[in-house]
Amino acid sequence: MAQQTDPVRSSAGEPGTAIQQDLQPAKTSSRPVRKRIPWGRIIFYLAIGFFVLNLIGMVGSVILDSFGHQWFTSVFPASYSTEWYTYLSGDQDIGQLIFNTLFVAIATTLLSLLLGFPASYVLARRQFRFKGALTALYMVPMLLPTLAYGIPLATLLAQIDLGTLLGSSLANVIVINVVPILPFVILILTPFIEQVDVTLESASRMLGANRFQTFWRIVLPLVIPGILTAGVLAIVRTIAMFELTFLVADASSSTLVVALFGEAFGAGIRPNQAIDALAVIYTATTMILMIIALTFVKPTQFVVRLRGR
Amino acid sequence: MAALPSTSARRPRIAWSALLLSLPALLVVLVLFIYPFIFGFNLSLQDVDGSGPTLVNYSSFFSDPAQIDTIRITFTVALPVTIFTLAICTPLAYFMRQGVKFERLITILLILPMTLGTVMVAQAMERYFGPVGWFNQLLLWLHLLSSPINMLHNWLGVEIGLFILGFPFVFLLLVGYMSSINPDMEKASRMLGANIWQTFWRVVFPLSLPGIMVAFCLNFVANFGVFATDQLVGDPAGATHVLSVAAYDAFSNNNWPQATAISLIMGVLELLVVVLILWLRGWIVRGSVIGGVKGA
Amino acid sequence: MEAIQKLQMKGVTRRFGAATALDHFDLEIAGGSFVSLLGPSGCGKTTALNCLAGLLELSEGEIILNGRAIQHLPAEKRGFGMVFQNYALFPHLTAFRNVVYGLELRRVNREERARRVKKALEIVHLEAFEKRYPAQLSGGQQQRLALARTIVLEPGLLLLDEPLSNLDANLRNEMRIEIKRIHDELGLTTLYVTHDQSEALSLSDLVVVMRLGHIEQLGTPQEIYTRPRSLYVANFMGYANQLPVTVVENSNQECVVRTAAGDELRGVSTVEGSRAWQPGQQVLASFRPDETRSDFKDSGNRLRGKVRLVEYLGKAYEALVDLGKGGQQLLVHSPVALDSGAEIEFGIARARLLLFPPENATPASSAAMAPRAEESAIEGRR
Numbered sequence: 008m009a010q011q012t013d014p015v016r017s018s019a020g021e022p023g024t025a026i027q028q029d030l031q032p033a034k035t036s037s038r039p040v041r042k043r044i045p046w047g048r049i050i051f052y053l054a055i056g057f058f059v060l061n062l063i064g065m066v067g068s069v070i071l072d073s074f075g076h077q078w079f080t081s082v083f084p085a086s087y088s089t090e091w092y093t094y095l096s097g098d099q100d101i102g103q104l105i106f107n108t109l110f111v112a113i114a115t116t117l118l119s120l121l122l123g124f125p126a127s128y129v130l131a132r133r134q135f136r137f138k139g140a141l142t143a144l145y146m147v148p149m150l151l152p153t154l155a156y157g158i159p160l161a162t163l164l165a166q167i168d169l170g171t172l173l174g175s176s177l178a179n180v181i182v183i184n185v186v187p188i189l190p191f192v193i194l195i196l197t198p199f200i201e202q203v204d205v206t207l208e209s210a211s212r213m214l215g216a217n218r219f220q221t222f223w224r225i226v227l228p229l230v231i232p233g234i235l236t237a238g239v240l241a242i243v244r245t246i247a248m249f250e251l252t253f254l255v256a257d258a259s260s261s262t263l264v265v266a267l268f269g270e271a272f273g274a275g276i277r278p279n280q281a282i283d284a285l286a287v288i289y290t291a292t293t294m295i296l297m298i299i300a301l302t303f304v305k306p307t308q309f310v311v312r313l314r315g316r
Numbered sequence: 317m318a319a320l321p322s323t324s325a326r327r328p329r330i331a332w333s334a335l336l337l338s339l340p341a342l343l344v345v346l347v348l349f350i351y352p353f354i355f356g357f358n359l360s361l362q363d364v365d366g367s368g369p370t371l372v373n374y375s376s377f378f379s380d381p382a383q384i385d386t387i388r389i390t391f392t393v394a395l396p397v398t399i400f401t402l403a404i405c406t407p408l409a410y411f412m413r414q415g416v417k418f419e420r421l422i423t424i425l426l427i428l429p430m431t432l433g434t435v436m437v438a439q440a441m442e443r444y445f446g447p448v449g450w451f452n453q454l455l456l457w458l459h460l461l462s463s464p465i466n467m468l469h470n471w472l473g474v475e476i477g478l479f480i481l482g483f484p485f486v487f488l489l490l491v492g493y494m495s496s497i498n499p500d501m502e503k504a505s506r507m508l509g510a511n512i513w514q515t516f517w518r519v520v521f522p523l524s525l526p527g528i529m530v531a532f533c534l535n536f537v538a539n540f541g542v543f544a545t546d547q548l549v550g551d552p553a554g555a556t557h558v559l560s561v562a563a564y565d566a567f568s569n570n571n572w573p574q575a576t577a578i579s580l581i582m583g584v585l586e587l588l589v590v591v592l593i594l595w596l597r598g599w600i601v602r603g604s605v606i607g608g609v610k611g612a
Numbered sequence: 613m614e615a616i617q618k619l620q621m622k623g624v625t626r627r628f629g630a631a632t633a634l635d636h637f638d639l640e641i642a643g644g645s646f647v648s649l650l651g652p653s654g655c656g657k658t659t660a661l662n663c664l665a666g667l668l669e670l671s672e673g674e675i676i677l678n679g680r681a682i683q684h685l686p687a688e689k690r691g692f693g694m695v696f697q698n699y700a701l702f703p704h705l706t707a708f709r710n711v712v713y714g715l716e717l718r719r720v721n722r723e724e725r726a727r728r729v730k731k732a733l734e735i736v737h738l739e740a741f742e743k744r745y746p747a748q749l750s751g752g753q754q755q756r757l758a759l760a761r762t763i764v765l766e767p768g769l770l771l772l773d774e775p776l777s778n779l780d781a782n783l784r785n786e787m788r789i790e791i792k793r794i795h796d797e798l799g800l801t802t803l804y805v806t807h808d809q810s811e812a813l814s815l816s817d818l819v820v821v822m823r824l825g826h827i828e829q830l831g832t833p834q835e836i837y838t839r840p841r842s843l844y845v846a847n848f849m850g851y852a853n854q855l856p857v858t859v860v861e862n863s864n865q866e867c868v869v870r871t872a873a874g875d876e877l878r879g880v881s882t883v884e885g886s887r888a889w890q891p892g893q894q895v896l897a898s899f900r901p902d903e904t905r906s907d908f909k910d911s912g913n914r915l916r917g918k919v920r921l922v923e924y925l926g927k928a929y930e931a932l933v934d935l936g937k938g939g940q941q942l943l944v945h946s947p948v949a950l951d952s953g954a955e956i957e958f959g960i961a962r963a964r965l966l967l968f969p970p971e972n973a974t975p976a977s978s979a980a981m982a983p984r985a986e987e988s989a990i991e992g993r994r
Contacts, residue, residue, distance in 0.1 A: 054404070079448065080448045125337035125340060144342075150586075153543070206700040
């Protein structure tokens with residue numbers, strides 16, 4: 008500030024600053040430049056923060072409640088215990104539920120991958136007249152309410168009694184879940200296959216490989232990341248699938264999420280904490296699988312994009 | 317590859333291998349999706365005791381004011397929350413597009429509701445938004461309220477539940493769409509003198525409108541088919557008696573013809589909305605945005 | 613793979629829907645020769661290559677190898693080697709495994725495989741990079757690896773699809789010499805597709821200039837360069853100057869023409885039917901900017917004009933010169949710097965002033981064939 012009000016002295020002493028003085032317009036007062044408040048950022052973080060905090064609160068209160076002993080109106084439970092889990096295990100066969108949940112998720116995913124991979128390959132590589140219609144057809148289950156196609160299918164499955172036919176009522180659950188998971192898998196796989204350079208297949212042919220060899224040695228190794236991504240995401244998604252399983256499952260083929268619904272719906276009869284215990288078991292299962300998924304897959308992959316037609 | 321004669325007339329080439337590869341998936345779609353609809357349609361034309369064909373399922377539905385009201389209710393449940401979600405997510409997605417710290421962390425946190433699913437979210441709402449839950453406790457403690465809000469087992473509960481479930485999906489979807497808009501567009505706008513809001517309204521918003529409509533569509537589909545959320549935190553017997561609940565009621569009463577009839581009505585209604593929105597979107601896209609979006 | 617004595621493409625035609633990418637293409641390739649297909653994008657050169665490779669089916673025509681028709685043979689059975697524009701190296705395999713790929717398919721035993729791979733890598737000077745993955749190699753190294761992968765199989769025919777276009781200028785020169793060296797060393801019959809005429813000229817025994825699916829001119833590099841037989845080829849080879857002139861006199865040796873400004877010039881024509889040109893006929897006089905001279909010792913043609921723009925090319929200055937009446941502009945080379953606005957005189961030898969009938973001859977991408985159609989056709993494997 009001394010420099011500005013006393014140009015003579017500084018110009019004599021320091022040539023550098025003298026030049027600076029010449030260039031600066033004469034100012035009598037120095038106004039600090041006002042920093043622009045990043046309103047956008049603030050609002051963004053506030054909004055996201057609000058959402059996330061509430062989410063954590065929601066899940067947190069469930070977890071706490073399941074371990075809580077005498078929690079009525081206070082902020083936290085009076086004390087903690089695992090009594091509700093013991094209670095729950097007397098009420099439900101947790102082991103069976105977990106097994107069913109995982110079995111259905113894995114079986115549905117495997118089946119969908121098996122059926123969906125060739126379909127994806129065709130969509131990724133070939134151009135043909137009905138391609139648009141075919142893609143639309145695959146995607147329709149994702150555009151309809153689950154019950155809209157779930158109820159007719161459930162009725163059909165009940166009538167032909169697929170369960171007894173295939174020896175286990177889990178068959179019903181798997182079959183009905185394939186309907187939305189198959190398009191999901193196709194949607195994820197197709198871009199991955201598209202990314203595999205098509206000239207690699209030409210090069211392989213020129214080196215003497217037939218279609219099958221080319222597929223096995225070149226295409227398959229290069230789409231394995233895609234298959235893993237699709238598979239892992241499908242498993243996570245199937246675990247949370249409720250409505251369809253709800254329609255066809257019987258007591259022995261119920262999954263965690265369906266059992267949870269049943270418990271929650273009968274809230275009057277069952278103690279809250281037991282329901283929450285089941286909810287925690289369900290959440291734990293899902294979280295473990297989600298963490299496994301995140302090691303393979305970017306978070307944004309969880310949001311599958313239906314490219315506009 | 318079978319040898320084809322070199323001088324072929326204009327014979328339409330059927331891509332046999334393409335057909336063969338698509339066959340498994342196609343079969344699944346046909347058998348497990350198309351056929352049930354046909355089957356369900358036939359079934360819906362029967363009476364409970366198996367006699368038919370009759371329109372009794374449809375006529376009883378449309379002649380019962382309570383049942384018709386179900387349609388209205390479903391729309392009043394699905395539409396507001398969808399509009400609200402889109403309205404909130406669009407500007408937020410725009411901010412995120414400019415790059416945000418902790419992007420990965422935020423994304424992971426946001427996909428939580430989606431991976432947890434409808435039932436868990438509803439159950440968590442029971443605890444957290446209940447009269448003695450933390451949310452009300454906090455608001456009471458802050459003296460923002462004098463008595464707890466009743467946000468469970470009513471319309472508000474369903475709206476909140478659907479919002480929690482839908483927000484992450486729509487948000488991430490929109491971020492994706494917005495990031496495909498060429499950032500040079502905004503730079504050009506700013507150089508021409510527009511501030512952030514003007515740039516958003518005049519440039520980014522119109523360019524992302526097709527994406528917004530797709531997001532609207534997908535979110536609406538999910539909300540229209542609400543079931544678990546409605547049952548657990550709504551008022552399924554009364555104020556939020558939506559179509560899926562009506563269909564399920566019939567189903568659990570073993571009135572399968574009625575159940576399939578309602579499901580078909582639900583499906584048709586929703587497809588109509590989807591087609592309408594997609595047509596609107598196509599109409600908008602045709603008129604503009606060429607070159608504005610990278611590879612849309 | 614059997615050595616090629618003679619490879620013929622007869623009437624090879626390839627259509628994509630209503631468009632014809634390759635129209636009755638006739639070419640004979642002698643064993644051991646280096647043939648280039650030269651032309652701008654859309655001229656059909658890549659289509660021709662892919663038809664020969666077997667990656668595209670023919671709509672019409674035949675391909676005859678040593679007397680045997682092979683157009684029905686699928687690509688994997690033809691035993692031709694192909695290097696793709698983007699190299700198409702298998703990213704998940706090491707350099708060694710990329711090269712050994714074809715040998716594994718042919719059930720060659722392990723020791724033999726290792727020996728041949730080693731030899732192939734030596735030929736391309738990549739012995740030290742066996743264990744590297746393609747992503748860890750530079751552009752030039754990737755290119756050489758792609759070459760090694762094909763030559764290890766000792767193919768009868770080597771097909772190269774614009775292999776140098778992804779390399780920067782220095783590397784391009786280096787690799788060009790490599791390709792030539794390998795060709796000479798191994799004596800492989802080679803078909804080379806490019807849009808770069810300097811590559812075609814330096815590498816080939818035979819240059820095939822293509823246009824819209826046809827062969828426009830076929831000949832040795834010298835022929836194509838010094839005696840292009842159409843305006844299209846002349847344009848493509850760098851005869852950037854085109855002056856509309858009127859025929860005054862037409863004799864066996866040379867033709868006398870007059871410019872719009874009234875200058876008389878003497879030139880020759882390579883075009884069929886030029887003998888029949890009558891006085892008064894409008895033709896185009898074409899010549900290379902780099903062949904313009906400032907001395908007129910051989911009483912060559914002399915032109916005068918005013919300099920408009922000057923660019924420094926390194927080995928010469930290139931000036932845009934206004935000829936005055938008629939607004940003609942020509943490009944002229946000068947060893948010394950010129951001032952804008954200066955008057956200059958320049959000449960061109962009689963034998964180097966080529967006369968052509970006027971036609972629409974821009975070699976720039978034609979409306980007919982979009983390369984995209986070719987690519988998606990290969991994907992569709994029709």
